[in-house]
Amino acid sequence: MNFPQIAANVWKLGVTDWDRRLFDSLIPLPDGTSYNAYLVRGSEKTVLLDTVDTAMPDKLLEQLREVGSIDYIVVHHAEQDHSGALSAVLANYPAAIALCSNKCKPMLADHLGLDEKRIRAVADDETVSLGDKTLEFVYTPWVHWPETMSTWLPEDRILFSCDFFGSHMATTDVFADDRARVYEAAKRYYAEIMMPFRPAVRGNIAKIDTLDVALIAPSHGPVYREPKFIIAAYKDWTSETPKNEVVLPYVSMHGSTRKMVEHLVQALSRRGVTVYQFDLSVTDIGRLAITLVDAATVVLGTPTVHVGPHPLIFYASHLANALRPKVKYASIIGSYGWASKAVEHIAALIPNLKVEVLDPVLCKGLPREPDFAALDRLASSIALRHATLAESP
């Protein structure tokens, strides 16, 4: 068959979507993405693992013309970027049965209107024989939805992990050998969809850590032939110990808040703290999410519009609240014209962040010496707390 072969009788199919630039009408995809399907041919049965996005079923059907019969289609995850071509594949292969988790089955009926007679729910740890190969299903909830599962192919030591360990990345590389690129893309993906479910992700890592994995084959991005690399990265990202880093999203309308931000960034840097500064009017929110994975502190920089924070700060605060990063400290800085309720408004937006709020620094108009001194105190306060991070649980 004319597809990349990743093991004996195991092929990578699917579509590389070079031009997609937005996911969920929300998340930027600077490197495009791919929807991976895999074909496993046993001595008795043939299985397709996942399909492709709703927008491109024809591309997968064309690939499958070479394949002949299909007995099973494993549906790891009901989301349409993987299940979008399932109806078309089932229609073309009337004897094929979809295999999915018990929570996935009603979701496929809900989201795709599939006939439940074509779907069989498989239990956690259940196995299905393909003859000389075996599929073992491993429930991996919350990477990304509650119904998500993975498949372990013990004969070839391949874990088909779906979104877990995936990366939004269009590439001609079959394998994730360009580690720097894949690390960034995989971290972006983790940050956007899995970070809020860290305890569940840790449980799933522990579950797959018992397997002697040779290949991790995700449903987005390239295949890992050195899986320890991405498993170690996930362990780091899901740990509850943040790093000596500050994320500083800000907006400045006339330059006063920017002056405060620049002063604080330099003050923190002099104290050995790494800072990520983001002008929200031009920020890729995926980059912002990546930095929230490790940061110990978030400082929001906002001017006051009417009486509250700039609307872009509302957006970033809401996003951070939803992603539930492991930050421990937060503060607010910014300039106002005549009065401000920025601090009260922002505090109400982030109830999920269990943070100690450090003294905000707000100034009327241009920042002056007392304001810069207050920013220096804030920097010292942050550096002092960060010095204890490694010791805290």
Add this chain to the structure above:
Amino acid sequence: MEATMKAIVDKNTCIGCGLCASDCSAVFSMTDDNIAVVIADPVPAEHKEAARLAAENCPVAAITITN
């Protein structure tokens, strides 16, 4: 003395997503009928924070925490 914390799951509201059992397996478990149940009453002190997280994360607000 520290207040006693109780967790209560409204089984008619629960959709069986399992997030609470992932967030705090010491306090919440899924039944064979796929409904969350409380398995630690009162909530042990060391699991209070995780139980609160589970209640906050519940997508249908089926968990009540009292203390």
